Amino acid sequence: MIYFDNAATTRVFPEVVKVMQDAMESSYGNPSAKHMKGMEAENLVKKAQEVIAKTLKAKPKEILFTSGGTESNNTALIGTALANQRKGKHIITTKIEHASVYEPIAWLCEQGFEITYLDVTAEGIIDLEQLKNAIREDTILVSCMMINNEIGAIEPIEEAGKIIKEKNPETIFHVDAIQAYGKMPIIPKNLKIDLLSMSGHKIHGPKGIGFLYIKEGTKIQPIIFGGGQQKGMRSGTENVPGIVGLACACEKMIKNDYENAQRIREVKEYFQERIKEIEDIKDNSGQAPHIASISFKKIRSEVLLHALEDRGIYVSSGSACSSNKKQVVSGTLNAIALADEYKDGTLRFSFSIENTKEEVDETIEVLKELVPMLRKFVRR
Structure with a gap:
């Protein structure tokens, strides 16, 4: 997992x-x-x-x-x-x-x-x-x-x-x-x-x-x-x-002057570099050490989320609390004026000190397989 x-x-x-x-x-x-x-x-x-x-x-x-x-x-x-x-x-x-x-x-x-x-x-x-x-x-x-x-x-x-x-x-x-x-x-x-x-x-x-x-x-x-x-x-x-x-x-x-946060940031930034290998994406991520927001063009976020889940990779399509309200598009994505072609395909990848670069590598390889396949089935 x-x-x-x-x-x-x-x-x-x-x-x-x-x-x-x-x-x-x-x-x-x-x-x-x-x-x-x-x-x-x-x-x-x-x-x-x-x-x-x-x-x-x-x-x-x-x-x-x-x-x-x-x-x-x-x-x-x-x-x-x-x-x-x-x-x-x-x-x-x-x-x-x-x-x-x-x-x-x-x-x-x-x-x-x-x-x-x-x-x-x-x-x-x-x-x-x-x-x-x-x-x-x-x-x-x-x-x-x-x-x-x-x-x-x-x-x-x-x-x-x-x-x-x-x-x-x-x-x-x-x-x-x-x-x-x-x-x-x-x-x-x-x-x-x-x-x-x-x-x-x-x-x-x-x-x-x-x-x-x-x-x-x-x-x-x-x-x-x-x-x-x-x-x-x-x-x-x-x-x-x-x-x-x-x-x-x-x-x-918080001990040792937030060294845990720095370790988390290293994994996140490594993920941001590797995700560039996927075509037609937009990185919406801010400077927080643990949150990466990635929009995938021509893919619905829930479809990709569950496809990743089937492979043992757990991510989110936004705030867990907001998800309970079945919002079509989050207020944040509207507020930052994200283009319509990306809004429906946004996933949040968020990291902790227990995550590794090896996990990032595995996730990228799975995405390289899933994303092109799922895009073939998108409604024209």
Whole structure:
């Protein structure tokens, strides 16, 4: 098997499995309980906060554990909008956001908030001048992803943060870093980021766990109510095994100055060189170390995807979340103005530290066989 769908999810590190198993078997107390077993679990949660905060040069209390990227994004957007609506109801986002951003944004629009959607270039990069002109006195929130999940474009977050805070210091800046965390250095304070979303299963951690970085002093309200856990910001008994697994994955991905990300980039760039051997393709890939977006002319992406699957090669036709909605063409591909002859044939190949150049070689040879054959059957 060759697994090139790591932007959708990654295989859990063995070390992560081990610490999660230990937590389930030994530290199984409820972190809210007042006895020793509860305190033991609570200490694991606090230690995980410290580990993760250190990777961002943040404070442990600025880390809020969630069920993953979708909840982190929903909490950031809805919680911030509702908490600050007396100041204004204007929100800025982009045309290439993940469903877990554009769906809450659409809901907020239905509640009376005004939304401005920023355009992107053919490379998927936001227009900073358009951002600057869009910020108003009543702009309460700007939300922009750091790495696009479909084509791997890296957005100019540092420049955007400076523009936002210079134009309106009261505007809150949210960044979806779900594809970026663990792949590139992120220091929210230096980037003027107030809220940052992350998901564990993108970095070889478990599914169902993530965090939201909330800069101290940011005005935001909870969207989940109940027992008042995590200082009232996210009620519900903490997922202790998931939290310790998440911290372990974070530490492993970021150690040694992101050497894992560099290894991933080497495989991706080797793939980009070899894919040129296939005729009539377009490489839409951005600068992210792990995502390659390739459009195949005169082939439907689902047909090629399943043909590769039959040969034991797993790829994606876009975001796994977007695929659930049966979209014909993704918003990102429309936003970058990809030619119609390529839109239907776009596949995403996404890499991890477990992938090799030998796997790339095998995949290219299979594509050389499949692509010409499938093009013979395309409807004229």
